[in-house]
Amino acid sequence: MSHRLFVALASLGMATITYATTPVLVIHGGSGVIKRDMTPAKEKAVRAAMSKALLDGYAQLKAGKPALDAVTTALTVLEDDADFNAGKGSVFTHDGKTDMDAAIMDGDSLRAGSVAGVHRVKNPILLARAVMEHSSHVMLSGDGAEAFAKEQGIALVDPSYFHTDQRWQQLQKALKEDAAKQPHADVATAKHFGTVGAVALDSEGHLAAGTSTGGMTDKRWGRIGDSPIIGAGTYANAQCAVSGTGWGEFYIRTVAAHEICMKVSMLNEPIQRAAAEVINQEIPSMGGNGGAIALDSDGNIAMPFNTDGMYRGWIGADGVPHVAIYDDEPDPSNHAQPPAEASSAD
Template sequence: MTHATPLVLVIHGGAGVIRRDMNPAKEKAVRAAMSKALHDGYAQLKAGKPAIDAVTAAITVLEDDAHFNAGKGSVFTHDGKNEMDAAVMEGESLRAGAVAGVQRVKNPILLARAVMEHSAHIMLIGEGAEAFAREQGITLVDPAYFRTEERWQQWQKALQEDSGKKPHDDQAAAKHFGTVGAVALDSAGHLAAGTSTGGMTDKRWGRVGDSPIIGAGTYANAWCAVSGTGWGEFYLRTVAAHEICMKVSLLGEPVQRAAAEVINQEIPSMGGNGGAIALDANGNIAMPFNTDGMFRGWIGADGVPHVAVYDDEPDPTNHQPAPAAPSSTE
C-alpha cells in the first residue's frame, strides 16, 4: 500500500534581531498574519492545487501586511525609495521567475510568478519588470502605498547613523534582515519555493540581495525546496539555497542536517547570519537560524497553523542549537 503524500506548507517572516520585549500588540499581529498566511496557503493544497499556488497565496498575505519587510512593509533605500525583489521556483519542472528593484508592484511575488509562466526569461528588473507587470495585469500602485511610519523612522535613524550623529546599535544589524518566504509540498508530491523582500534599510546603488537570485535565497528541485532570510551577501557567496538542496538530493543528507550545515555552520564561519526554511519531498521540515529569532510557521497533516518567533519555542525540526551569531555591522 502506498502512503499518501503529506500536504505541507512552511513559511518565514524574516530572521534577525527579534527582542522578547517586542510590543505585545505587534507580536500578536505578526503571529495572526503568519497564521492567516498558513491558512490561505494550505487551503490551496487541500483543494488539490499545485505547491506554487500555496506558496504565492501565503506570501501575498505577508506582502500585504506592513509588519513584514516585503510589499507594503518594505524598508527605505538610502535615497528614500522602496525597492522590492521576489522569486519563485517549481521543483519538479525547475521553472523559475524573479524580479528585482521594482517600486510600484503591489505584490512582487505575483509578478515573479508571471515572469516564470508568461515570459521567456527568468529575471526582470526595474522599469522593464514594471512594464511587463502592466502587460500581465499585475496590480501597480503609487509608490506612496509602501510608506509606513515605522519604516520611515528606521530610515531616518539609519541616515543619522550614516552621518555620525547617532551611534550604531541594533539597527545596524537589523538593516540586513527582513524577508518573507514559503515552501510547500502538494498532493502530487511536487515542491515549490518563493521569497519576497523589501531589501536592506539604507541600501545604495541599486543593491540586490539573495532573495530573487535563483539558488541563493530561493531554490527548489524534485527533492528539496528552500527560502532563505538573512544577510544576503553571504547567501549569495555560498549559493545557500542550492547548496542545501544539493546536500539533500545528491548526498542523501536529511534536510534538517543539510540546512543546519549551511545556515548554522558555513554562513556564520564567513561572518554572516540569518535563517532559512527547507522542506523535502517526504514532508520533513527544517527551520534553522542563528539569530535572536525567526518568524516562522508550518502547517501539515493536522491542518492547524503553528507559529513560532523565538529560539526556545518548540517546532517540529529539533534543529541543533545555533552557534553564537557574529555581529552583522558594516
C-alpha cells in the first residue's frame, strides 16, 4: 500500500481512516576516489556538516513544510560549507573563477528551475528555486541569472568569498600539469566529481530533488555539466526523485535522473534496481562513473555508486541522521517506511 496521504471517507456510522506519509530526506556530497586519508578532524567536520544538513532539512518536513523546503534548506547548509564543491567550497575554472550550477524540481507539479555559470550567487540553489517560482523560465545562465538574482533579493557576494586555499592550490597543480601536458594525477584535482544533492518526501507524499555544484577544477570554455540540466543530474515526478553526482557528460548523454524515474514510474521497477541499472551498468558501459541518490513515493531509498566512496546521508522515521562516506559503510538499501499508523474516528 502506498504511504501517500490516503483518506477513506465512509458512509455515516463508519470509520474514517487516514494513512499519513512518514517524511524522508536523503543527501549526497559527491562521489569519487574517497580514501581513508582524511585527518580525523576533517572527517569529523564533514560528517557533522552532513548531519546538520539532514537535521535542518528534516525539521522542515516535521513542521509540515513541503519537500522543496527540505531540499533547499539541506543544500544551503552544504553550499555554506567549504568542504563541499558547491557554493563556498566551489572549485576554480581554468581562468581562476568560480562557475556554479544548480537545479531544483518539484515532483508533484513538475515545475523546475535551474541556473548555470553564476559567479557571485552565495547560494545557487536558492536562485534556482526563484527561477522556478518567480519566472516563466526553467533555466537562466551567467550574467542574466545574476541580474535576476538581484531583482529577487538573492544574496550576491564578492568573488573573494569563494576563494579557499585548498581549491586554489588544486587549480595551481592542475595548471602545472596542463603546461606539462600531463594528466591530472590527483583525483581531488581531477575533473569529474564534486556535487551536493538532496531528495525529499514530505508528509503529503510529494517528492522534490535538488543539486548544486561548483563544477570541475580547471574547466574551460564555459562547460556545463549535468547538475543544472533537468532530467540529467536532477529530476523528480510523483513517484521518484533523483540527484546525481559523477562524470556529468555521461549523465547528460543517458538523461540519467529521468531514466531512473521512468523505470520506476512507467515500468514499476523497484527504485534500488532502477537506480543501479543506470548508475552501475549503463553509465560505466559508456566509460563514465559516479553515483546518485534516489527516493520513491513510499520512502524507499537507493544510493548506488561505482566509485570508492560517496558522501551520503539519510534521515527518516527515527529522526536520527545517518551519514556514510566509504564504500564499506552500510546503506539503507531497502529502506522502506514502516507501515503507516491508521487513525480512525466513528
